[in-house]
Amino acid sequence: MTACSEEHEELAYNVFAKACPSRGTLEHVTGRWGALTLGALHEGSLRFNELRRRVDGVSEKMLSQTLHALERDGLVHREAQPTNPPRVDYELTPLGREIAGRLLALIESVEGSMDEVLAARGRYDEARGAR
Amino acid sequence: MTACSEEHEELAYNVFAKACPSRGTLEHVTGRWGALTLGALHEGSLRFNELRRRVDGVSEKMLSQTLHALERDGLVHREAQPTNPPRVDYELTPLGREIAGRLLALIESVEGSMDEVLAARGRYDEARGAR
DNA sequence: CAGCATCCATTACGATACTG
DNA sequence: CAGTATCGTAATGGATGCTG
Numbered sequence: 001m002t003a004c005s006e007e008h009e010e011l012a013y014n015v016f017a018k019a020c021p022s023r024g025t026l027e028h029v030t031g032r033w034g035a036l037t038l039g040a041l042h043e044g045s046l047r048f049n050e051l052r053r054r055v056d057g058v059s060e061k062m063l064s065q066t067l068h069a070l071e072r073d074g075l076v077h078r079e080a081q082p083t084n085p086p087r088v089d090y091e092l093t094p095l096g097r098e099i100a101g102r103l104l105a106l107i108e109s110v111e112g113s114m115d116e117v118l119a120a121r122g123r124y125d126e127a128r129g130a131r
Numbered sequence: 132m133t134a135c136s137e138e139h140e141e142l143a144y145n146v147f148a149k150a151c152p153s154r155g156t157l158e159h160v161t162g163r164w165g166a167l168t169l170g171a172l173h174e175g176s177l178r179f180n181e182l183r184r185r186v187d188g189v190s191e192k193m194l195s196q197t198l199h200a201l202e203r204d205g206l207v208h209r210e211a212q213p214t215n216p217p218r219v220d221y222e223l224t225p226l227g228r229e230i231a232g233r234l235l236a237l238i239e240s241v242e243g244s245m246d247e248v249l250a251a252r253g254r255y256d257e258a259r260g261a262r
Numbered sequence: 263c264a265g266c267a268t269c270c271a272t273t274a275c276g277a278t279a280c281t282g
Numbered sequence: 283c284a285g286t287a288t289c290g291t292a293a294t295g296g297a298t299g300c301t302g
Contacts, residue, residue, distance in 0.1 A: 117205055
């Protein structure tokens with residue numbers, strides 16, 4: 001089996017354990033491009049190049065790779081129409097929506113705290129930079 | 132100024148924009164070691180080597196680097212006692228607690244979905260691997 | 263104990279070119 | 283349009299040795 005918690009813990013999967021597969025999934029979700037991709041898809045389904053424009057700075061290669069990982073983990077569904085030119089839509093699965101929701105809450109919390117973060121950085125740098 | 136949203140949006144900071152400083156902070160928070168460090172500290176203050184043991188697999192260098200970044204962003208407070216041997220405690224700031232809370236919700240959501248994720252992987256791999 | 267400095271291997275990433 | 287393949291570089295991260 002793939003669970004990985006200590007004896008009597010209540011959770012079967014524990015990201016704090018090095019070998020737990022949940023750590024890998026967490027990295028797909030929170031990784032630089034994974035987080036932004038899930039965030040973008042939370043507003044609705046998007047095509048490949050729409051996603052590329054939405055997630056500013058992502059390369060074709062990384063977006064493709066990210067989408068594969070998220071699809072494999074069952075967070076994103078890929079809907080391909082066999083037309084010409086091809087049209088492929090990506091959307092969140094129910095599981096993906098749940099996780100993207102939590103992620104969005106985190107992202108918004110970070111965005112909403114940036115003034116405070118930047119102020120803290122200023123203080124930190126002044127205390128160190130002056131050395 | 133450091134804001135970076137489009138004209139009439141309501142948020143001043145937007146992670147989807149390449150140059151926005153919020154993207155950097157999000158990466159500190161969600162990075163491989165940042166996420167686990169904040170998660171560990173959410174339960175209470177810890178010393179350097181306690182953290183190292185808690186966050187299974189982190190190296191001294193990465194933990195040190197991670198703590199600096201989080202301290203600089205104002206999410207973690209470093210409390211050093213000038214004793215011998217030295218004792219240093221790390222704990223979350225109020226801002227850090229807010230963000231770590233959201234992060235923990237995400238982590239628990241991922242951990243709780245692992246059975247589903249693993250099942251999805253099985254299906255995906257079978258459909259592809261059989262090629 | 264709590265770290266910093268250095269070196270080195272691995273990996274991630276981006277640019278480019280090409281395919282169906 | 284929606285990707286895959288290849289390549290060179292930049293960043294990451296681990297191991298080791300040293301300091302206060």
